[in-house]
Amino acid sequence: MTIMNRLYLTAAISALCTSMAFAETELTVYTAVEAEDLARYAETFNQDHPDIKVNWVRDSTGVITAKLLAEKNNPQADMVWGLAATSLLVLKTEGMLEPYAPAGLDKLDPKFRDGDNPPSWVGMDAWVASVCFNTVEGEKLGLTAPTSWMDLTKPEYAGHVVMPNPASSGTGFLDVSSWLQIFGEEKGWEFMDGLHNNIAAYTHSGSKPCKMAASGETVIGVSFAFRGAKSKADGAPIDIIVPSEGIGWDMEASALIAGTANEEAAKTLLDWSITPKAMEMYNVGYAVVAIPGIAKPVEYFPEGITDAMIDNDFEWAANNRSAILEEWTNRYDTKSEPKG
Structure with missing residues (x-):
């Protein structure tokens, strides 16, 4: 060679x-x-x-x-x-x-x-539920900011609420499963019946309702707190509301x-x-x-929000997921945005 x-x-x-x-x-x-x-x-x-x-x-x-x-x-x-x-x-x-x-x-x-x-x-x-309220649009329409989940069923909010579809959005599912735990199943569905009367649309994204509230496309977006904090830090005229009954999380x-x-x-x-x-x-x-002590403070993230997090029964939510989604879809899916 x-x-x-x-x-x-x-x-x-x-x-x-x-x-x-x-x-x-x-x-x-x-x-x-x-x-x-x-x-x-x-x-x-x-x-x-x-x-x-x-x-x-x-x-x-x-x-x-x-x-x-x-x-x-x-x-x-x-x-x-x-x-x-x-x-x-x-x-x-x-x-x-x-x-x-x-x-x-x-x-x-x-x-x-x-x-x-x-x-x-x-x-x-973890992400936790919250309500994003556009203060500018709310003032134009003479609407006061809600302080509780039940407030969202008031007639004054008709057509001004957007929330995620629980069949496609994890945020939407944590909302629905937590309401059934907070209010009990019978009263939970009664609450969602009243809420449905005020819904403009159900989105297929958990962050979209807050983004819509931030841009003025809607007054109230049921979303998650971190999205609200980021939108507020970017200059959006929104308040991030932690409903008084407690909040779901996943x-x-x-x-x-x-x-x-x-x-x-x-x-x-x-x-x-x-x-x-x-x-x-x-x-x-x-x-x-997941590791304690690592997370740094987030600007505009509501103080004390962890105290409002319910004792979420994840096993119950998982075991009943199919039945919950079937019932929700039968009752409310007509207001869902088109997919895709």
């Missing part, structure tokens, strides 16, 4: 080794995380794990949950990173999640993990899909998803994160 051939062979072997060292494992990750955050999540993760590529499949909570259930016998996802805990409880009941105790589990607030050992899912952050959580062919890479991502670095990343979009 000539010296030149040896050099070519050495270079080829070196290139092959480099290629193998940096070969990517691709993960199909289902998520309901806000679309604007996905690139940042993947980029931050890849700072520590450049050898794992995240391929997102993103939609609203209801759509992703339905898609996963439809694929039960032929799973297409390796992992879920950012879906409502109530949805993951449904998947757990169906035997679709792979139990796993990620590194750092002991640092999480106990509320932010499945109770089994090892857990089937772990939490990331958490974004993550889990391994049982049967994934990329289990080790998926475990690496799940490990990373509950690190302090990940929590700092979530804090950009959420005021409450």
Whole structure:
């Protein structure tokens, strides 16, 4: 073998080794995380794990949950990173999640993990319900700001309230399931009957009602508090109201899909998803994160809001999800915005 051939062979072997060292494992990750955050999540993760590529499949909570259930016998996802805990409880009941105790589990607030050992899912952050009220538009129309959920049934608000559809939005589902817990089932549906009379539209996004209130498209948007705080910080003339009866909440959580062919890479991502670095990343979009003491104060986020969070029965909400959504759809879906 000539010296030149040896050099070519050495270079080829070196290139092959480099290629193998940096070969990517691709993960199909289902998520309901806000679309604007996905690139940042993947980029931050890849700072520590450049050898794992995240391929997102993103939609609203209801759509992703339905898609996963439809694929039960032929799973297409390796992992879920950012879906409502109530949805993951449904998947757990169906035997679709792979139990796993990620590194750092002991640092999480106990509320932010499945109770089994090892857990089937772990939490990331929480979002809490609130009402966004446009003070400028309210003054023009002579409307006073509501202070309670029951206030939203007053005739003066007819046509001025927008809220999320619970079949497609995790925020919408936490609203409906929390009202049934706060008021009891019979009075809860009576409340929603009265609320429906005042609804202009049900959206398929949990943040959209507050964005509409912020822009003056509606006066009242039932949404979540962090979205209201961000809109107010951007200059929107809104008040963020915490209704006096208490507020529902849910958490974004993550889990391994049982049967994934990329289990080790998926475990690496799940490990990373509950690190302090990940929590700092979530804090950009959420005021409450799973590791205590990490979240920084968020401008305009209502003070004492955690005290208003109800003792949410996630198991009850998950077990009754289908029945709740069927009843809600039969009663109110005629005012839902078109999908797509």
